[in-house]
Amino acid sequence: ALGAEGAPRSGGGAAGWGLRSGAGAAPENEYDLLVIGGGSGGLACAKEAAQFGRKVAVMDYVEPSPQGTSWGLGGTCVNVGCIPKKLMHQAALLGSALKDAQHYGWNISQPVHHTWSVMAQGVQNYVKSLNWGHRVQLQEKKVKYFNIKGSFSDPHTVCGLTKAGKETVVTADNIVIATGGRPKYPMDVAGALEYGITSDDLFWLKESPGKTLVVGASYVSLECAGFLTGIGLDTTVMMRSVPLRGFDQQMASLVTEHMESYGTKFLKRCFPTKVEKLKSNRLQVTWKNADLDTEETDSFDTVMWAVGRAPDTKTLNLETVGVKTNSETGKIIVDASEATSVPHIYAVGDITEGRPELTPTAIAAGKLLAQRLFGQSSELMDYDNVPTTVFAPLEYGCVGLSEEAAVQRYGSDNIEVYHAFYKPLEFTVAERDATQCYMKMVCLREREQRILGLHFIGPNAGEVIQGFALGIKCGATYPQMMKTVGIHPTCAEEVTKLHITKRSGLDATVTGC
């Protein structure tokens, strides 16, 4: 009962899609599912729904950044998040590997230097291949792709303009909003918008950002500042208060401590007041130092804002259809089944209130949603014990509760924290400093000693934590960890050997063998 795509509905001509009241028998919609937003959550949902033989459409549109940067299908993760971030992080790690290699007998002529454009091109080409890959996948699964910026005209209708200005209307039985977020700009800093860039721009720069100031204490800030330092750039991080708010603070401190010894400069307890452009084209930044109560200034080639991300819901027209959002964050309020306040309208991913802003959770939630809508499943997404990793120069992986959250929930008398400072074997010959290589396991103190949280700083932290996250999903206890034999020699084996408690006050430094 569906007309050809783009053709006016039967019985309506141009007015057919115009006015439709919310209640009453729904007229036949063109699609079973329309997904607004072609990122991690949206694409996963759309592809899964298509597996059930449903008629699915995806709308994706990238509003260019203030600096004019734009990108293809795939969302934040693919274009301006996880993927380019990890690749540039890898470039930085390889810089360290070059230094290590000399200790291991490799003769490399000095000087060694890094060329941004070679790296950027390699990364950008790979991202473009992913954009292409997603287009092909949608085609193969017969999902219709619209490169338009959609907005609601009623609960089953979304319309928008293509880049060429053509008006397009799409109707669907079910709509999933997965438009994600975009970096915030500080509103109270003169020159922030004109002269600063964000992560949206960083990964697409054709030329090196040069001497860079990264403002913010988020993982975005630390990860970017980290790899910029690693490729040899003069990099400073400006933080207003604590690093990695929401993460375990002891671990967050170790991350920033390592970055300092790595060469990243930190301006702590400082916040910018204005950014001006100099005749030399450099940027002059003025800031307040809250501790010293002074005003300071310095010049940089690039100023990057990493002060948080916000959902882009203004142009969606959510008020028109009554989708409720959180007044403070602007995020869409959903229940455990990802349903919004409007029937048949759902939301997944970074745009949803109270959810982790992570690709794997968006993907999983999107898939499960499609399974519930079209596959007779009733399984809800489990947001508990989601593991994550901060890809700072010394990586930090974690799953479960931070120590502070565990103390708050259970009381310090009821938890036991096992910890260890260790040295990766590969650091020995390389003469690398392992001061911040550390791990801790937060357990309930009572008989079973269930594991509440696991935190690991060191190389390949993501690889280490993933399997343990599985264990925690299975209700792993401390004795079960101790029964697991280690793989030798690895860093991960130290998790199975944790035995010194914080409570004991003993020195937690362990030796490998």
Place this chain on the structure above:
Amino acid sequence: VTAYMSKNSSYDASIVVATPSSKIEAAKYEKKVMVLDFVTPTPQGSSWGLGGTCVNVGCIPKKLMHQAALLGQALQDSRKFGWQFTEEVKHNWMTMTESVQNYIGSLNWGYRVALRDNKVTYENAYGEFVGPHTIKATNKKGIEKLYTAERFIIATGERPRYLGIPGDKEYCLSSDDLFSLPYCPGKTLVVGASYVALECAGFLAGLGLDVTVMVRSILLRGFDQDMANRIGEYMKEHGVNFIREFVPIKVEQVEEGTPGILKVTAKSTAGDQMIEGEYNTVLLAIGRDPCTRKIGLDKVGVNINEKTGKIPVNDEEQTNVSYIYAVGDILQDKLELTPVAIQAGRLLVRRLYAGATTKCDYVNVPTTVFTPLEYGACGYSEETAVEKFGEENIEVYHSHFWPLEWTVPSRDNNKCYAKIICNIQDNERVIGFHVLGPNAGEVTQGFAAAIKCGLTKEQLDNTVGIHPVCAEVCIQSHLKAHGILG
């Protein structure tokens, strides 16, 4: 071998150990402990300090040299990530080996200090039983002492096997010699298909040497054979030569030197064909034999397997002689791994002296083969799962993956691979985990812990991945069942 003290005092426990954990454990319970450790030099004259195989001629130097090889690859990758330096990069064997040996020296020293701090008496002497509760310790100078102890723990480990052909002991090296070799081995023939053979061949090739592996029959006997073959394929594609179904029958010296030139004659296992080849170094890695034949076990009546030399023990590591125990590589039907030995040793001592009852859990022990493409595994291989549970009762989920770090440098996109084997009849319990890819050990460890907790496929599916890392592919629901061995 165990040792006991002369004259007045008697030891509670006397241990001859390569890895120090159990001795320190015993000392914690204020028992009088002695350790006898002695390294008989190799035919080439190599020897080493306290710490055993793992520290001196196993895990530690192996992983460090593997790391050196990986760094060689990293150098190549780094160019694609924007790093610039001269085209020609060469490796210096001596720089690497000296660094590795220095680190090992620090570990030997660390053990001496740890023993002293825990008041364990250490003697660098060769121990052998001479009668009930009595051991003779002979040091380098030939001086003999007698000791008695209430209990003994034998942990003498193993040494590499020789082929028993002309020229093997005179001219060939083993892993006992390789890690302290004072000159670059050059063009090398590795004989064997053990993980020792493949790991050594792998890093030697990674350092730029011309390497050939001579294999009698299959690779990595006892490991999942599909995974073993993938490892071999990868090595072949990355410059390691393989000669399959041949065994050396003699080794002759063509030229002396460091290294010299050796001529190897080999015979086909499938016919009469003979081949010859010249190499700078021949490295034998055809297996290891327990050091149990010359320690006087017959004097105290400890049974050993006559064929293999291994010592059978009960599930409390006790031999047939009630006051004599054994741990580590010399045990029959147990895994030859450092962490297993450490675990077994520690738990044994806690049972003996601290009233504990926990026995060593030898089930689902994870391991990793540090070949150029690393292989981590825990639980059943596909073949043994089929054998034990029946083809129709297991489900195998698998996937190739392309590590993100390999994309920009255009490295292989279809070589890394993960496989999970589930027991359908037991709630799709995960009974086997196999991963081939970078950092396989780091990936596998956590999965082993989860398997210990009874991981099922459903729990796997419900766990969110960390993105972007290799490990997440192991839980991604796009792993498809492929039926069995299909």
